[in-house]
Amino acid sequence: MxxxxxxxxxxxxxxxxxxxxxxxxxxxxxxxxxxxxxxxFSGDGRAAYKVGVMEPGTDNAFFQMLHVEYVTYQDIELAKAKLQRHQLDILVEPASQTYWVNPSSPQGYFVEKLLLGQLPNYQQQLLEGREIxxxxxxxxxxxxxxxxxxxxxxxxxxxxxxxxxxxxxxxxxxxxxxxxxxxxxxxxxxxxxxxxxxxxxxxxxxxxxxxxxxxxxxxxxxxxxxxxxxxxxxxxxxxxxxxxxxxxxxxxxxxxxxxxxxxxxxxxxxxxxxxxxxxxxxxxxxxxxxxxxxxxxxxxxxxxxxxxxxxxxxxxxxxxxxxxxxxxxxxxx
Structure with a gap:
């Protein structure tokens, strides 16, 4: 056989x-x-910044900007993983007045400046990771x-x-x-x-x-x-x-x-x-x-x-x- x-x-x-x-x-x-x-697809190609938010409904002007996509998450670990891979430009948690940013992300750098202009009391946390x-x-x-x-x-x-x-x-x-x-x-x-x-x-x-x-x-x-x-x-x-x-x-x-x-x-x-x-x-x-x-x-x-x-x-x-x-x-x- x-x-x-x-x-x-x-x-x-x-x-x-x-x-x-x-x-x-x-x-x-x-x-x-x-x-x-x-x-x-060698360029970024996105027309707007992408911001992850751990809770919806805040009235601050930062969360109402034009040309910015806001994505609400329930699982903070999932959101952090997306930030590490450059799938988010910044992650914000209004309850603790904390935000996370990837230092290797050019988009994240500019969104961070916008955030601190509106919310100067928020505390920075760094998350490093490689872009997907x-x-x-x-x-x-x-x-x-x-x-x-x-x-x-x-x-x-x-x-x-x-x-x-x-x-x-x-x-x-x-x-x-x-x-x-x-x-x-x-x-x-x-x-x-x-x-x-x-x-x-x-x-x-x-x-x-x-x-x-x-x-x-x-x-x-x-x-x-x-x-x-x-x-x-x-x-x-x-x-x-x-x-x-x-x-x-x-x-x-x-x-x-x-x-x-x-x-x-x-x-x-x-x-x-x-x-x-x-x-x-x-x-x-x-x-x-x-x-x-x-x-x-x-x-x-x-x-x-x-x-x-x-x-x-x-x-x-x-x-x-x-x-x-x-x-x-x-x-x-």
Missing amino acids: FKRFWAVFIARNLEFFRDRSSLGWNLAFPLLLVIGFAFI RYLDWVLPGILGMNMMFSCLFGVGYVIVRYRKSSVLKRLQATPLQAVEFISAQILSRLFIVVAITSGVFIACNLMFDFYMLGSYWNLLLVTVLGAASMIAMGLLMASRSQSEELTGGLLNMISWPMMMLSGVWFSLEGAPQMVQDIALLLPLTHLLQAARAIMNDGAGLADIQSHLWAMTGMTAVFMALGSALFRWQGEGR
């Missing part, structure tokens, strides 16, 4: 790496996207989107092409079982996707020095689980069809909602609850939320265990369904 599995695994890897155009695109596409975003750029936030989305297309289309079209060209028909005549074939396809694509994504991440990190608070090993685990779940989904979509057009339609029907609802380009925090609930049914959502929690918040495995279990469960369900529905020669054969 292992020899049959290993033979299919090696053959699939060689087939991919010998296709230089496909390999080049998988390497170049995410790299070009990251470089493009680095130049497009939009590029740091969007990086998991870019890499995750590239992984999604590679996992879904790189597996789905391959299976349909094998079936259409009678490759699967020949394999059916061998002792190879469906679960062995599917397992080999999953691990082959998993190896390819993780290797390419890791290489692109390392190259981009050397150029742009991404914000990273958590463990790289935890990030690798999330990458593996996320890729496995999307590969298994792609195999499920191609388990019976012999039509490339139908398979392409099914894969597009899955990939575009994931790209729009999983938080690739923007956060879903302000979206309706129903939209957020639907997004949690998609493996890419769990991949991106877990990756951003590790990179931007320093989360450990215990903090993201719900995402890990979700991706593991999706992988198991998709693989089980794909094995049960798999047909060597397609529908009607």
Whole structure:
């Protein structure tokens, strides 16, 4: 059994790496996207200052200025964390007449001068931290989107092409079982996707020095689980069809909602609850939320265990369904 599995695994890897155009695109596409975003969003881009307030409703003129966004927080530790990452320019607590400012924030310097002009009795507290750029936030989305297309289309079209060209028909005549074939396809694509994504991440990190608070090993685990779940989904979509057009339609029907609802380009925090609930049914959502929690918040495995279990469960369900529905020669054969 292992020899049959290993033979299919090696053959699939060689087939991919010998296709230089496909390999080049998988390497170049995410790299070009990251470089493009680095130049497009190299400036701050905000039209106003952002002030965190620990209690609403104060009548002082400082809290009623134009062109300033005021955000009320109940959790002071959460607000301080945002200030450290330059997501707030200053944090004010009127009850204790205290304010916190990040000395490395240019915006915070000017807001502090405005505050002391209106509230000279407030006491200063310093919080140091590094800025999270939009590029740091969007990086998991870019890499995750590239992984999604590679996992879904790189597996789905391959299976349909094998079936259409009678490759699967020949394999059916061998002792190879469906679960062995599917397992080999999953691990082959998993190896390819993780290797390419890791290489692109390392190259981009050397150029742009991404914000990273958590463990790289935890990030690798999330990458593996996320890729496995999307590969298994792609195999499920191609388990019976012999039509490339139908398979392409099914894969597009899955990939575009994931790209729009999983938080690739923007956060879903302000979206309706129903939209957020639907997004949690998609493996890419769990991949991106877990990756951003590790990179931007320093989360450990215990903090993201719900995402890990979700991706593991999706992988198991998709693989089980794909094995049960798999047909060597397609529908009607």
